[in-house]
Amino acid sequence: MRVPVAITIGVCLFLVTFGFKTGQHLFGWWRSTHIEPYCEYNLKALWIVSRKCSVKYRVQFPPPLKLVQDFVDSGETILLTSRTSGYLGLVGREGMQTDFRGSLICARDPNYSLKIAKMSQNLPYEPSYLWHPDARTLAYCPYCGLAVLLDGKLERRGAMKP
Structure with a gap:
């Protein structure tokens, strides 16, 4: 039971970090074009x-x-x-x-x-x-x-x- 919880937490951390970094890059692109x-x-x-x-x-x-x-x-x-x-x-x-x-x-x-x-x-x-x-x-x-x-x-x- 410990393995699925650790994997779930890892996946959630990855998605949050990925979303945050993607947002930063999109904002940088928007700023550079507008x-x-x-x-x-x-x-x-x-x-x-x-x-x-x-x-x-x-x-x-x-x-x-x-x-x-x-x-x-x-x-x-x-x-x-x-x-x-x-x-x-x-x-x-x-x-x-x-x-x-x-x-x-x-x-x-x-x-x-x-x-x-x-x-x-x-x-x-x-x-x-x-x-x-x-x-x-x-x-x-x-x-x-x-x-x-x-x-x-x-x-x-x-x-x-x-």
């Missing part, structure tokens, strides 16, 4: 906006966060060239005027809804990204673990635990 591309787009957009701000306001790159935030929140548009649209992953949209409102907010930020509401009403809000956290990084997302470097490349770093 949230991380959004954050990648935002960080790339911030790099483009920063370059535009440096040229427009004649300040050294990278410009101060306040300058970039004012530019983004104003809804001012940027003309997409074939190079910038390719960089953003928007192939075929060259020649379009695009604004980057909301690009300072990560979808994984716990206060995402509040920050979007504040942004839409032109109220002050704290960006999700850390601006210029080290000498080679323009912005870093602590929620996704992605950083855009000063040269425009994306780099994966450790994400903050929720």
Whole structure:
């Protein structure tokens, strides 16, 4: 009688562990297909906006966060060239005027809804990204673990635990 109980317990432990690990992998897949591309787009957009701000306001790159935030929140548009649209992953949209409102907010930020509401009403809000956290990084997302470097490349770093 002891053998069937041990086998039953072993099978139950296996199924629970298997289900938990499968759930972790499915969540990782969902996050990588739904949230991380959004954050990648935002960080790339911030790099483009920063370059535009440096040229427009004649300040050294990278410009101060306040300058970039004012530019983004104003809804001012940027003309997409074939190079910038390719960089953003928007192939075929060259020649379009695009604004980057909301690009300072990560979808994984716990206060995402509040920050979007504040942004839409032109109220002050704290960006999700850390601006210029080290000498080679323009912005870093602590929620996704992605950083855009000063040269425009994306780099994966450790994400903050929720």
